[in-house]
Amino acid sequence: MTTLPPWRPLLRGAREREGRSPAARWLQLATVAPDGTPRVRTLVFRGWADGGVLDLLTDGRSAKATELRQQPAVELCWLLPKARCQFRLRGQQLALPAGLEQQERQRHWQNLTPSGRALWGWPEPGAPMAAAVDFPTELNDEFQLPEQFQLLRITLEQVELLELRDHPHQRRRWRRAGGWSEERLNP
Numbered sequence: 001m002t003t004l005p006p007w008r009p010l011l012r013g014a015r016e017r018e019g020r021s022p023a024a025r026w027l028q029l030a031t032v033a034p035d036g037t038p039r040v041r042t043l044v045f046r047g048w049a050d051g052g053v054l055d056l057l058t059d060g061r062s063a064k065a066t067e068l069r070q071q072p073a074v075e076l077c078w079l080l081p082k083a084r085c086q087f088r089l090r091g092q093q094l095a096l097p098a099g100l101e102q103q104e105r106q107r108h109w110q111n112l113t114p115s116g117r118a119l120w121g122w123p124e125p126g127a128p129m130a131a132a133v134d135f136p137t138e139l140n141d142e143f144q145l146p147e148q149f150q151l152l153r154i155t156l157e158q159v160e161l162l163e164l165r166d167h168p169h170q171r172r173r174w175r176r177a178g179g180w181s182e183e184r185l186n187p
Contacts, residue, residue, distance in 0.1 A: 028043075030077070032067060053094070060147065076088070076089040084163065084165045105145060118137050157175065173185055
């Protein structure tokens with residue numbers, strides 16, 4: 001069993017303060033487009049693969065999937081308003097061995113509800129909308145794992161926490177290269 005980095009219990013506690021709010025699972029992913037400009041979108045946190053490695057899911061036909069193939073470095077921002085804090089997670093997408101990737105994709109697919117799977121039955125993201133297009137509301141267990149169902153496994157190299165409760169705000173940073181030791185920063 002991997003020892004948890006010291007920021008993980010802080011993140012768990014902040015997420016728990018959000019209660020049943022869906023926002024506790026939403027984080028923003030920043031990537032770099034082929035023209036060098038930034039792109040940001042919201043994804044759903046799907047779990048931890050290891051102490052400092054998290055899983056997200058996306059449609060492999062999306063622009064973000066193309067961007068990550070060209071530049072795997074990312075930054076994630078996880079704003080937890082009830083806890084009044086923001087986690088900034090920096091890392092990069094991992095390339096997994098084919099067998100492990102298929103196994104993990106299948107595991108995540110099985111963990112989704114039929115309505116959660118529906119997104120991967122929709123037409124290509126960002127493409128022009130056709131007049132007669134089908135947007136299923138559910139994909140049941142008999143539906144095969146779609147090729148476009150992509151796992152984004154992100155290994156984190158640095159985590160910052162900005163706590164907005166007190167005056168002055170508190171800011172801390174942990175780096176994998178430093179053994180996840182805590183460093184206090186000016187807010």
